[in-house]
Amino acid sequence: MPTDVEAHITGTVFKVETTAGAQVAEGDVLVILESMKMEMPIEAPVSGTVSEVRVQEGESVDEGQVLVVLD
Numbered sequence: 001m002p003t004d005v006e007a008h009i010t011g012t013v014f015k016v017e018t019t020a021g022a023q024v025a026e027g028d029v030l031v032i033l034e035s036m037k038m039e040m041p042i043e044a045p046v047s048g049t050v051s052e053v054r055v056q057e058g059e060s061v062d063e064g065q066v067l068v069v070l071d
Contacts, residue, residue, distance in 0.1 A: 003046055005068040007061045011035030016057055018068065022050045030068045031055065042067060 014034040018024060029041040030050070048070040055067050 002051065003048065003070040004066045005030055005042060005045065005070060007033060007042065007063055007065045007067055009033060009035045009040060010063045011040065011061060013055045013057050013059045013061060013067075014039055016053060016055065018050050018053060020050050020053055024048060024050060024070065033061065044068075044070060046070060 011033040013031060015032040017032065018030045024044045025047045026044055028044045030044055031042040033040045033042060050068060051071045052069040055061060
């Protein structure tokens with residue numbers, strides 16, 4: 001069952017820390033968002049394999065938008 005990793009805030013993708021196919025552990029940082037000059041790490045809620053990265057650095061995202069999909 002895939003797990004969608006969503007943005008907790010509206011902001012800009014500052015850095016993408018993972019790629020499709022990567023193995024990640026629960027708590028690993030997947031994406032760093034920037035909002036109001038603060039960097040917010042988005043962590044993997046579960047261990048798994050990254051099946052999709054749906055954002056690119058510099059892209060604006062909305063709260064609730066899917067950033068990464070884990071299998």
